[in-house]
Amino acid sequence: MGRYLARRLLQGLLTLFLVILLLHLLTTWAIQLNGNPALAFFGDRVPSPAQYAAVAERFGLGDPCYAQVGNPCLGPFVTRLGDYLTGDFGTDLRGRPVTDIVGTAAPNTLRLFAVVTITWLLIGMTLGSVAARKRGRLTDHGIRGLSIMIDALPVFVMLLVYRYVLAVPLYTWAKDTFGSNSTVALLFKPSFSSDHPMITVIVPGILLGLTGSAAFIRLVRAAQLENYNSEHVRTARSKGLTERHVVLFHIVRNSSIPVATAVGIVFTEALAGAVITEGVMNIYGMGGVLWKAVRDSDVSLVVGIVSLLAIVTIVVMILVDLLYAALDPRIRYE
Amino acid sequence: MPLLQVRDLAVEFVTADGVVRAVDGLSYAVDAGQTLAIVGESGSGKSVSSLAVMGLLQSPPARIPSGSITFAGTDLLTLSRKQHRAFCGEHIGMVFQDALAALNPVYTVGWQLTEALRARHGLTRRDARRRAMELLDLVQVPAARQRAREYPHQFSGGMRQRAMIAMALAMDPEVLIADEPTTALDVTVQAQIMKLLAEIQAERDMALILITHDLGVVASVADTVTVMYAGKAVEQGEVQRIYSRPAHPYTRALLRAIPRLDHKGRQLDVIPGRPPDPLHLPDGCAFHPRCDRAEDVCRAAPPPPLAELPGGGSAACYFAVEVMADGKPAERAES
Incomplete structure (x- = not known):
């Protein structure tokens, strides 16, 4: 180990x-x-x-x-x-230390990622499980159709539609109804506000999470289906356990192994999506800064931030492999 | 009244090619302390019928158009699926063929042994651990304390099957159904597992239903035998009578197919042909294309009904009495 x-x-x-x-x-x-x-x-x-x-x-x-x-x-x-x-990551073109920029931007990206992860886990697990349970029925076809539709709509299309079609009327309505500093109004604010960093990333986070969840839904469905008809699930049923117990402890638990592998893949996809999301929604996060740095040819900032993102990705991949061993007792790293 | 009685059970599978009748008019009964062996080739409906008893058939595609399964006065088929499974969890234990696939790879053996006790009877963790060790001791797994903490893949085949049996016994069932419990095992381990099953059954005065394709395995443990072919019971009766004087040509052929030490060097007797396609059963007796006794009456509809034999038991053959009189199933007719 x-x-x-x-x-x-x-x-x-x-x-x-x-x-x-x-x-x-x-x-x-x-x-x-x-x-x-x-x-x-x-x-x-x-x-x-x-x-x-x-x-x-x-x-x-x-x-x-x-x-x-x-x-x-x-x-x-x-x-x-x-x-x-030596820990010196240089400065941007205006002389601000890269570490300082990252220090301000990273927490916003983390907030966005928290929303993204919760969204795709929630949507992916729920819809994937439902589709597996109702295999072959209308619900299953509907969910699979939905996931393909989400896949066909790239995140930037969704974001642009939201920002230019939905956000303004929603925001105006919420401002008139609840006041401009109310939670609802901030939720639909078309761009990021550094005074309310959490609430203004929720909608962009959900949209980005939605795109990640499409592939995830299909993966969860396939992984669970494999278990629904497996012999160990039949054994569990023969013990007189309730279907709820069987689904939770034998189907969801066993299908979490391939799902964990997908977490790593979806994570890197979401990282790329974050650059676009933060760019479109003006979120001052790692992706937003990178987006701007590329446009300004700000070399040391680009190299610094991409290196940092690479570190995060590598760490996540290692964690996923360790998680894999924790989930499946048959896997042991010498 | 017998403890578990199956009457006129039929199971059908709705497939894209048509409706397959996997079990057709099966009846049997077992009492406490008795062992019933259900014998047949793959696809004869022996496993499907026991899954029907347990309420484990996937529906759709499976359906049960007729029959009753009565356990101590309760007709299981009138219960909802949920009630049916819960009922069987309390009263009927099931041992599956391939313990490696039938046990969940991600939980320890101890956890799985007592899962139902914890989930349904509210056992505490400590009590569950003690019970797991008791159960492993019962099936003679050495070092039970340590073994309970290991995973199925760390067990050998024989030990895994013992753990499987222990799990089926966790709720102290009155009936144990063992579906080919020794098929995946070495011959020496097979004998150990059969002995263990027989011991446990005698000790607890349990009813045991042993499903197997190997008549050789059941000789020493079974009281009664039901031979199945193409979804139907073709012969039923006391084990000794069936071994000495089989009344159905299929039973006789199965008995001849058991390898024998004193026939060393001779070619094994096999039953010619293969089991019929359940979608296109032959007219008349389903066994007639492979039968050495078949005559024109066997080829014409209707198939022979299961009829009482003189001296007890029953067989579904027009020539049952003659086949029985032929005797000597172990000798080849032509040699």
Whole structure:
């Protein structure tokens, strides 16, 4: 178990290194092909070489390799890795430390994720279980149809529809009925408010969770169906246990094993969805910041945040594997 | 009145290709302290009939168009499914064939042994643990204390089947149904499990229904035998009479098919052909295409009814009395 964990952690570190390297190469080429973001600092004015060098230096883009197309710029890469190791994640283009930005943005993303996770677990488990129970009947077909429909509607379509079609009339109505600072009004507020970080992420979180739940519904259904007709469930029924007990302790419990594996996959999908959701809904979270950083060619911010997201993903994957062993006693990591 | 009585039971499965009659007019009875063996090939309806007794058939596709299953005066088929299962949980225990598949892989053996006691009788954890150890002792699983904390995959095949039996005994049932309890096991372990079942049955004065395809296994433990073919009982009677003077050609063929030590080097007797497709049963007696005694009357409808035999028992064959008089089932007719 200890050895397994150590091996997984080492694998994780290697993955992380590769992610940072890849990010570095991609951003480097983007700079080489599109021009140094330091130029944007001067707007329409043409800077003197000394001014330009000073600004580029401050942005961490002073190395001459950034002007040579195709140069992998390994020098700055090594410097950045060294900085990361000492806990220095650099600053954004305005000089604000990346750690500071993440410190403000991460809690909002966590709030969003809490809502997302609750939504897809609740919807996925409930609808998946119902569909499995009513297999072949109208309810089952309806739920499966719904899940495919949700899949066919990407999260950004849902968000745009919500934001531009539903949110404004709902918000106006709630404001007129309950007052502009009431819970209901804040719930339907079309954009994020940092004064009410929890309540304003609920609707975007539910929408994002809904998209994740589509695949999850089908997975839960399939996993439970496999158990409904299994011999150990028949044994449980032969013991005279109530159907409720059998479903809870033998069907849901046993189908939680494949479902746990899916948690990891859905999580990474939701991470990608969070970038879009936070971008569209103006949520000041990791995804929102990343969205903006990419548009501003803010290299150190992009690399810093994506590296952080990579760490989170790797940790979640390791946790899912450990959970897998906890759920299934037949699986043991030496 | 017998403890458990099945009368004229029919079970049908509605499939896309038509309605399959898996059990057709089956009747049997067992009393406390008695062992009934139900013998037949795969698909003869022997397992399906016991699942019907337990209320474990999936419906749809299964349905029970006629018959009654009476346990000590209660007709189980008049109960709701929920009541039926709860009733059987208290009074009838069931041992399944493949204990590895029939036990839940994610719970410890001790947990599963006492699950019903905790869920239905409100046993505390401590009492449940003690009861689990008692049950494992009863089925002679060594180191019960430690074994109760292990998972099914950590048990050997024989030990797993013992745990399965212990689980069926947890509620002190009056009837135990064992569905091919030894089929998945080694021959030596098979004998141990059969001995254990017989011991437990004698000790508790329990009724035992033993479902098997192997007539050799039942000789030493059964009191009465019901032989099934294509969903019907083709012969019923005392075990000794059936072994010495079978009245149905199918029973005789089954007895000949038991491998014998004194026939070393000789080819095994087999029953030619294969069991009929339940969707397209042959006209007349369902066994006639494989029967060495078949005559024109067997091929013409209707199939022979189950008729009383002189000296007790019954068989569904037009030539039952002659087959019985042939005797010597162990000898090959032609050798």
